[in-house]
Amino acid sequence: MPLPFLTADRAFGTNADDVALPFDDHDHWRRPYRPGPWRVAGAALLLLLASFVLIAAMIIAFAGALPGAGLCLGLGLVLIIAALRMLRAGAWVSRHGVRRVSFFSTTTVSWNHAAAVRTVQQPVRWLGLPRTVQGQALVLVRQSGEPLPLLTDHNADFLSRPEAFDRAADTVEAWGSEYRAA
Template sequence: MPLPFLTADRAFDADAEDIALPFDDHDSWRRPYRPGPWRVAAAATLLLLASFVLLAGVIITVTGSLSGASVCFVLAGAAIVSALRLLRVGAWVSRHGVRRVAFLRTTTIAWSDASVVRTVQQPVRWLGFPRTVQGQALIVVRRGSETPMPLLTDHNADFLARAEAFERATDTVEAWSDEYRTG
């Protein structure tokens, strides 16, 4: 069974390290990096919890309490949807622009609306928690706006303790920006 979210780094194998825009279809949205171990572990934990809740729902259904079973099935469904959404969180690029997918919200910026895409040193949130640490962030600034929107940080769930992957991802997003923002 193909898992497309795990094939994002396929162009960065040993034989294709110099390819900046590795995908043939530039119209579809792609994440230019693999989900990090923290994100995958959190999603796996949610799916494990959902399996236990589903098992509890089946046991409750067999005992005859349909209202309790329906609550269990709804909770398990919410956990599964949350795990899948957690795996989609990140920065996505295409010929049309850059998309920042958060857990509850998605923001898309067309390349023509982006004035700057660069990596900066700034305080960043550690694993998405309110605590901030000094780190690097890939930011995009819209034309006519002064406030930068961070796309990636080196302390989020995808890049914590993976500096090389962060550099490769930021270089790839900047290459997409250079290709489509000016052209």
């Protein structure tokens, strides 16, 4: 069975023949890195909680309290949607531009509107919480001068994995340099 979420691994091989843009079809949106362990663990916990809530909905439905079962079913579906949205969050690239997907919003910037993609030292949010720490961020600078942070080394994908952040930042920068010039 093909596992499409593992296709990002091809970008990080150890062969000298590996290229920064290893995908055959550059028109599809791709995340150039794997979801991190914190993101996967959070989604797994949400899915575990959703399974308990759905079992509770089934028990409540068999007991005859359909409004309560419907409420539990709705809560279980909300938990599943939240877990999927959490897994989808991150930076996605294609020939058309770069897309930053967060939990509540999605921002897409075409390569024509990007002035630069670079890694900067700045205060970053730790696991998306209000607490900030000094770290690195991959920032897309729009032609209007407005920066859009794409990745940080302290988010759920790269916390305690600086090599993975460097590889992902280099890959996104390579996509940017390839298609901003075109």
